[in-house]
Every structure is written in structure tokens, then in C-alpha cells.
Amino acid sequence: MPKSIRQLGWLLLGAMIFLSACSSRSLSSGEVVQRFSTALADLHSFHYDASLSLSGGISTVLGQKLSSAQFRLTGDVMSPDITNPRVSLQASMQGTASQGDLTLAGQLIGLPDYTYFKLTDLNFPTLLPVSLGADSRWYRVKRPAPDASGNRLGASVGQQLTDEQVLAIHNMIASTTIFEVSQTFPDETVYGQRAYRYQAKLRPDNMRYLAAQVSAITGTSTGDLSLLDQLNNYTADIWINKRNFQLARIKIEDIYLANSVPVSFSLDLGLSRQNEKISIAAPNVAEELDSQNLLDQLGHWQPAM
Structure with missing residues (x-):
């Protein structure tokens, strides 16, 4: 074997050993x-999966005092433009109280123009002989238009x-x-x-x-x-x-x-699927609500059939 070829072989072997050592460091x-x-x-972009457990004296906006609660949140976040993130969320909650158990579940989709949401389960003890339920319809609320400074209600989201x-x-x-x-x-x-x-x-x-x-x-x-x-x-x-x-x-x-x-x-x-291609789209059908409609709707959920 010619000397030059042997030298080249030793050089390649040394380079491989060096690169292997670097990669294994x-x-x-x-x-x-x-x-x-x-x-x-x-x-x-990423997919997230979160669980949260609470134990103690937990107050809720529904007026219930819970001794424990478990939350599960899953969904995706996509933000190629940091000023207009897209978010999807599936959430569920189970709580324990002296009056009875409370359950809540729903979905939310946040897009640059609208926020979409629906309740898929809502059940909590009341003084009435029935519990309230969710109607499982999609609703949408238009995001406020940016003001002269580019803000939406003073928030940085949506600013150019x-x-x-x-x-x-x-x-x-x-x-x-x-x-x-x-x-x-x-x-x-x-x-x-x-x-x-x-x-x-x-x-x-x-x-x-x-x-x-x-x-x-x-x-x-x-x-x-x-x-x-x-x-x-x-x-x-x-x-x-x-x-x-x-x-x-x-x-x-x-x-x-x-x-x-x-x-x-x-x-x-x-977190998983970091920087992979993720699609977050609006539902095909959604009833539009303004701010006052939203408050009225939240106060008059009908029992699920």
C-alpha cells in the first residue's frame, strides 16, 4: 500500500476518533x-399537556368552597408571529365540596380575529333539584380592534x-x-x-x-x-x-x-412537537356574541338534553 494512502487512512481514523469524542462529550x-x-x-409552536391538583380551602367564582380540585389542560400553541398567537385548549375540572361534586369541561380556540369557546360539561350542586348543564354549542367573541397605538384594550397581544x-x-x-x-x-x-x-x-x-x-x-x-x-x-x-x-x-x-x-x-x-407544523382552525359553525351577550349567556345556560 502506498505510503500516502496509509497516511490518509490514519488521518481519517484520527478525525473520526476526534469527532466521536466531541459528540460524546x-x-x-x-x-x-x-x-x-x-x-x-x-x-x-408546541403541544402542551398539563395537570394541576389542589387540596385545601379552595374558593371558586361559582360560590362553592372546594376541598380538592383536579384540572387537565391540553392543546396547541402556534405563534410564527409573536404578535398574533393561535391557541387551542381542551380543559376539564373535577372538584369536591361538602354540597356535592362539581365538574366543568370545555374547549377554547384563540385566533387573531375571534376567540371561540364552548362548554361540553357543566354540573354543580345548587339549591334547585336539577344541576345546570352545558349546551355544547360553539360561540365566538370578536377580538377588539387595535387602537391608535396598536393595542387591543391595552394588551400587547395583536400589536404590530x-x-x-x-x-x-x-x-x-x-x-x-x-x-x-x-x-x-x-x-x-x-x-x-x-x-x-x-x-x-x-x-x-x-x-x-x-x-x-x-x-x-x-x-x-x-x-x-x-x-x-x-x-x-x-x-x-x-x-x-x-x-x-x-x-x-x-x-x-x-x-x-x-x-x-x-x-x-x-x-x-x-411539551412536545416543538416547532413542528401545527394547525389551529376555527370551528365550522359558531354563534357570535358581543360582550353583553356573553354575560347574558353565561348567566342563562340551559340544562343539557
């Missing part, structure tokens, strides 16, 4: 978190941003650390994704700073951020997809205070 938690922030800024503003927001998200790793666990598979697993402390201070910066870029209000203060006390289990560094799952179990009453909660949120 394990990333530190700091590197993973940094790549996660960058990937988060480029997240445009310049390319420079979009890029500035992207860079802010990519450079913001929203959690710090406190413990590393062996890799796991969640929602069909091989993932890094960490225990982490959330960083509400960085989240608040990010909200303030986005507010300054868009010229809109940050709204009430008081909920972020409670995140200081929480530790989360976090799974990050090893292939695309997107969030695969987050789980938090702790206690919060509601009107000085402790409530135990367990939140488990999983």
Missing part, C-alpha cells in the same frame, strides 16, 4: 441551561411590532436565565423525548426583568407581576430535550397561600 448543566434559553427564544422590536425581544429571551440548577439526575425519556433532568430553583427576578424589558420595547404595561414573587419559594423538576434543548416537562409540588389559607398543589406540564 457530556454537557454541563450550565451549558444546557444556556442552550435552553437560546432554544426558548426560537420556540414557535417592527422587525427590530421582534429581534430585540428574541435576544432578550435568549439571554435570560429563568432557573438555576441545584441538582442533576440521570437522563430520562418523557413524552417520547430523551431529556436531561434537573432539580432547579426558579428565577422570578430574571422573569420580572425580562417582562420589564419587553414592556419597554413594546411600549405596553407589564401588568400585575405579583404572582412572580411566590416563585421564589418553589423548586421545580425540569426535563430538557437533549436534541433540541426545548422544555420537555416541568413539575412543581408545593404550598401556596390563598387568602391566608394554605393550599397544596401539584403542577405537571409537558
Whole structure:
């Protein structure tokens, strides 16, 4: 074998060994978190599946006092343009109270022009001999037209941003650390994704700073951020997809205070189909409601037949 060919063979073998060593190098938690922030800024679509369990003195808008409640939320989010996200939601809730059990289920579709919703199940104890039920029809409410500043009722959603503003927001998200790793666990598979697993402390201070910066870029209000203060006390289990560094799952179990009453909660949120093609479309038939019609309709649900 000619000497030049042998040298070329050794060179190729060395290159393969070097590349193999590079590809097998394990990333530190700091590197993973940094790549996660960058990937988060480029997240445009995903499917979500969340469950939330509450236990304690839980007040509801229906006037019931629940001792426990379980929520299930699933759907999709698609936002190629951050100013006009599309959202679908299927939600269900079961609650336990001294007067009897409460159940609620429905669907919602949020599009740039309309918000669509329907109740598929509504059953809660009343003083009447029958319980109220949902009529399972689709309704739609037109989103407010933007004002002269591009806002919809003062909200930043729907505002027309310049390319420079979009890029500035992207860079802010990519450079913001929203959690710090406190413990590393062996890799796991969640929602069909091989993932890094960490225990982490959330960083509400960085989240608040990010909200303030986005507010300054868009010229809109940050709204009430008081909920972020409670995140200081929480530790989360976090799974990050090893292939695309997107969030695969987050789980938090702790206690919060509601009107000085402790409530135990367990939140488990999983994401999948990150940046895959997702379709969110309006239902074929929906009855249109204005704001007053909506209030009247919510106050006069007819029993389901």
C-alpha cells in the first residue's frame, strides 16, 4: 500500500476518533441551561399537556368552597408571529365540596380575529333539584380592534411590532436565565423525548426583568407581576430535550397561600412537537356574541338534553 494512502487512512481514523469524542462529550448543566434559553427564544409552536391538583380551602367564582380540585389542560400553541398567537385548549375540572361534586369541561380556540369557546360539561350542586348543564354549542367573541397605538384594550397581544422590536425581544429571551440548577439526575425519556433532568430553583427576578424589558420595547404595561414573587419559594423538576434543548416537562409540588389559607398543589406540564407544523382552525359553525351577550349567556345556560 502506498505510503500516502496509509497516511490518509490514519488521518481519517484520527478525525473520526476526534469527532466521536466531541459528540460524546457530556454537557454541563450550565451549558444546557444556556442552550435552553437560546432554544426558548426560537420556540414557535408546541403541544402542551398539563395537570394541576389542589387540596385545601379552595374558593371558586361559582360560590362553592372546594376541598380538592383536579384540572387537565391540553392543546396547541402556534405563534410564527409573536404578535398574533393561535391557541387551542381542551380543559376539564373535577372538584369536591361538602354540597356535592362539581365538574366543568370545555374547549377554547384563540385566533387573531375571534376567540371561540364552548362548554361540553357543566354540573354543580345548587339549591334547585336539577344541576345546570352545558349546551355544547360553539360561540365566538370578536377580538377588539387595535387602537391608535396598536393595542387591543391595552394588551400587547395583536400589536404590530417592527422587525427590530421582534429581534430585540428574541435576544432578550435568549439571554435570560429563568432557573438555576441545584441538582442533576440521570437522563430520562418523557413524552417520547430523551431529556436531561434537573432539580432547579426558579428565577422570578430574571422573569420580572425580562417582562420589564419587553414592556419597554413594546411600549405596553407589564401588568400585575405579583404572582412572580411566590416563585421564589418553589423548586421545580425540569426535563430538557437533549436534541433540541426545548422544555420537555416541568413539575412543581408545593404550598401556596390563598387568602391566608394554605393550599397544596401539584403542577405537571409537558411539551412536545416543538416547532413542528401545527394547525389551529376555527370551528365550522359558531354563534357570535358581543360582550353583553356573553354575560347574558353565561348567566342563562340551559340544562343539557
